[in-house]
Amino acid sequence: MLGAMAHRPYHHGDLRAALLGCAEDALAEQGPDALSLRDLARRAGVSHAAPGRHFRGKDHLLDTLALTGFERLDTRLGEAAAEPGDPRSRLLALARGYVGFALDHPALLELMYARKHTPSRPEELTAAVGRLVETVLRPVTEGQDEGTIAPGDPGTIALTVAATLHGLTSYADADSLRELQEDLPAVVDLLLSGLLPR
Amino acid sequence: MLGAMAHRPYHHGDLRAALLGCAEDALAEQGPDALSLRDLARRAGVSHAAPGRHFRGKDHLLDTLALTGFERLDTRLGEAAAEPGDPRSRLLALARGYVGFALDHPALLELMYARKHTPSRPEELTAAVGRLVETVLRPVTEGQDEGTIAPGDPGTIALTVAATLHGLTSYADADSLRELQEDLPAVVDLLLSGLLPR
DNA sequence: ACCTGAACACCGTTCAAGT
DNA sequence: ACCTGAACACCGTTCAAGT
Secondary structure, X not given: OOXXXXXXXXXXXXXXXXXXXXXXXXXXXXOOOOOOHHHHHHHXXXXXXXXXXXXXXXXXXXXXXXXXXXXXXXXXXXXXXXXXXXXXXXXXXXXXHHHHHHHHOHXXXXXXXOOOOOOOOOHHHHHHHHXXXXXXXXXHHHHHHHOOOOOOOHHHHHHHXXXXXXXXXXXXXXXXXXXHHHHHHHHHHHHHHOOOOO | OOHHHOOOOOOOOOHHHHHHHHXXXXXXXXXXXXXXXXXXXXXXXXOOOHHHHOOOOHHHHHHHHHHHHHHHHHHHHHHHHHOOOOHHHHHHHXXXXXXXXXXXXXXXXXXXXXXXXXXXXXXXXHHHHHHHHHHHHHHHHHHHHHOOOOOOOHHHHHHHHHHHHHHHHHHOXXXXXXXXXXXXXXXXXXXXXXXXXX
């Protein structure tokens, strides 16, 4: 691993992507508060000023990383939602996908929803959240067309489902996430049948 | 306001509480990343080393602030859950209380659930989350005793309700929180009746 | 075009010393 | 008991200069 490029070239191959990868590693290892640009530069083997060439600042780098997280989660949920089946199995696949992502990338998921109330938050992140809700919305409207999902504003339904999935991961630490992954059928049935007695 | 204590005494009256208050202000004004201990000390009118007397470090101060947030939210939800009425009105009161807290203290609520995946997270915060779920759990078991809430593991039901409420605030920015507050009846009815057609 | 090295203003934390 | 002031090691960002 070392001998292949003993003295790194002056121009890093793709410093931008390398920095994002290092940032994701550092996030998982040390948490978001301990992450520093200078440390990322050291990990990537460049000077501390080099990241400034590729990102406007620390916020920009973290926002970009969060955006890649939304893209990956959206892809995963889109695949789960596209699977054929009744509403229960599709909702369960959606829930398993979300909790699975939380298990695989806990710190990244936290970053994705963090710094919500900072004025500098870019519109791109808000749009990414909207796309996620849309991914959940598609199976909802399809179910309504088939008559397997109750009528009502599909936006409200999709938002509630997405919020529940995200809220579950917020309430769980690493251990309880693993338990939750197993107990998801009960949660899904609760969402499907409701809290009132039938 | 100034004349009353033109030159502040050497011993601050209650620096610990003052720092927590300043921290909450700074959090709301600048967001969590911009918050610095030295700035808090300046706001409180003490030297930059003074906070070290009352908090083990920045994390300790923020964790303490988050804990006060959980206590206030728990009190608010406890009052909402204790109101008499049918399950729908009580769940609506609970939801209004949660979203109202998010409207009043958006940055504080974010802090409360942040840094979930750092090893240093104190057990006290995990316990506070547990108490919150317990506050939601009480009306659930009462409703089950009356037969107005469907049978099933009350812990799962309470966790799902709490997760949904929290997730909703995670998906909403300041503007959509205000809209959400008005649309809560639809969300509550969805939780009560479920996603399946009746 | 891309990176370095020095510089600047900040920060968290510690610790002797002051009151 | 509580606070200060100096000190240390770090950080984000900028900018001339190098290749």
